[in-house]
Amino acid sequence: MSNVWKFTLPVIVLPFLVISGILLGSWWSFYPIGVAFVLIPLLDIFFEGTEENFTAEEEALERKNDWYDYLIYFMVPMQFMMLMLFAFRIAQLNLQWYEYLGMTMTMGFACGVFGINLGHELGHRTKKYEQNMSKSLLLTALYMHFYIEHNRGHHKNIATPLDPATSRLNEPIYKFYFRSITGGWASAWHIENHRLKKLGISFWSYENEMLRYQFIQIFYLVGLFAIFSLFGPFGWESGLIVVLGAIGAALFGILLLETVNYIEHYGLLRNEISSGRYEKVKPIHSWNSNHSLGRLLLFELTRHSDHHYNAGRKYQILRHFDQSPQMPTGYPGMMVVALIPPLWFKIMNPQVEKHRERVSMELS
Secondary structure (H helix, E strand, C coil): CHHHHHHHHHHHHHHHHHHHHHHCCCHHHHHHHHHHHHHHHHHHHHCCCCCCCHHHHHHHHHHHHHHHHHHHCCCCHHHHHHHHHHHHHHHHCCCHHHHHHHHHHHHHHHHHHHHHHHHHHHHHCCHHHHHHHHHHHHCCCCCCCHHHHHHHHHHHHHHCCCCCCCCCCCHHHHHHHCCCCCHHHHHHHHHHHHHHHHHHHCCCCCCHHHHHHHHHHHHHHHHHHHHHHHCCCCCHHHHHHHHHHHHHHHHHHHHHHHHHHHHHHHCCCCCEEECCECCCCEEEEECCCHHHHHHHHHHCCCHHHHHCCCCCHHHCCCCCCCCCCCCCCHHHHHHHHCCHHHHHHHHHHHHHHHHHHHHHHHHH
């Protein structure tokens, strides 16, 4: 039976949470964050999900079902609608400090789940309009370089020291944030510069995607400032608070992404075959979770091994692999645990060691 109606649920519920949190204000502005990172992790304890995969016949039908695509296409205009609602609310300058914080975190949640996560899904598609949708969503998180670094860097280098988005064993998440964010941005410049050199194109060219992304993101912020300075109730002050809010929401969304990056490949390494060359990416090189609610919240991102095994597989047909390491609970819960390094190390280091021993036994 098709899962399309199952994935309709987050497309309805998650925007409702974000919009209602922004409209309700007061301490209610934090409640979407509470649902995502308190309620869902608690419920995931009881909804462990299933390891079942589609049969070949079922997968063929799911692959051809365009409604899965329409659901994520719908979230592109919805993301910009939520962004404008957020901007109009904070432009009034009549909120308490905690309301600004709550609304910014709630909008940041949308930037992480929709702006980056669905931008990531669309960024792996081959159709130009889907790739443009991806870049539009990533714009709301001010993370357009992710389109380059993730597709042409991370997927090539995961589970190796070459990948800034692969967390090391015993590396605290707060150290990882700095390394992954700065390393990913630098890597995107390097990748794009290398591409241009191979084509004989100047760095200072319109063809340089990284340059274009920087100008687009600056224009986006300048545009917000201009619009709300001209039409906001408090002139340039409204424009300034909207720009600061957009940056704050983007930063929160980026930290959500990097927290997911941290837990996805923690402590996993590919064997080096020769100097600078590593074994092929396998299902054993990503942490997975079949917990039902986390899978819905992140549109099957938690079946991460299959995504790296075949990056072209759409989210609705990602598979479970028995040999993939499994997290103790869903991704949302593990994201919270990761923020407490001693607890994270206590839970996950034995899991890493257990996985390494299993892999070693299977190879021997």
